[in-house]
Amino acid sequence: MTDRLTTLNDMLKVLKTQDANLSLVFATAEGEIGGGYHVTELKQTSITSIDCGRNIDDWRETHVQLLDGQNGDHMSIGKFSSIAAQSIVKLHGLGDAPLYFEFALKNKGLRRYQVESLTSDGDQASILLSEGRAMCKPAAVGKMSAKSTECCGATNARTACCG
Secondary structure, eight states: OOSSOOBHHHHHHHHHTSOTTSEEEEEETTEEOOTTOEEEEEEEEEEEEEOTTOOEEEEEEEEEEEEOOSSSOOOBHHHHHHHHHHHHHHSTTTTTSBEEEEEOGGGOSOEEEEEEEEEEOSSEEEEEEEEOOOOOHHHHTTOOOSSOOOGGGOOSTTTOOOO
16 A cells, blocks of 8 residues: 555455554654544545546545544554444445545644555554645646647646647
8 A cells, every 4th residue: 555546445455464453543744643533434425527628537536534633542453444344335335436534633624645555563553644736637647738828827838738
């Protein structure tokens, strides 16, 4: 689970290889989620979009929302896995879509993260989460038009993306 989108099913497979009693700690570059955190919601979203190149796209995402804890113990791998597994049974497709986590350190400024890595060191397993970046999808997939100079205010053909 490094540097790529993963699914909840993929994450559960990796967590199954760990001791279920280990504390599960979510961390970002800014710090760790507090002990006593809570899984507030597992949701599956359907997105229909049109990008700056006028390309229409449809996809699903799974979002796990966490409420930062202020005190208490971190949730165990077993408890988190049980919550996720029960949710997958009740909400068809939840385990198969690209996975994102939503939370805010100290519950201020909700952000969206994706799984970067999982490490364990004796009494806890840590899931490092990283933020994504905005991107021009046509440019990323090579559909950028060299003729366009109007997309998103771009005046340089190398950065224009609309066809």
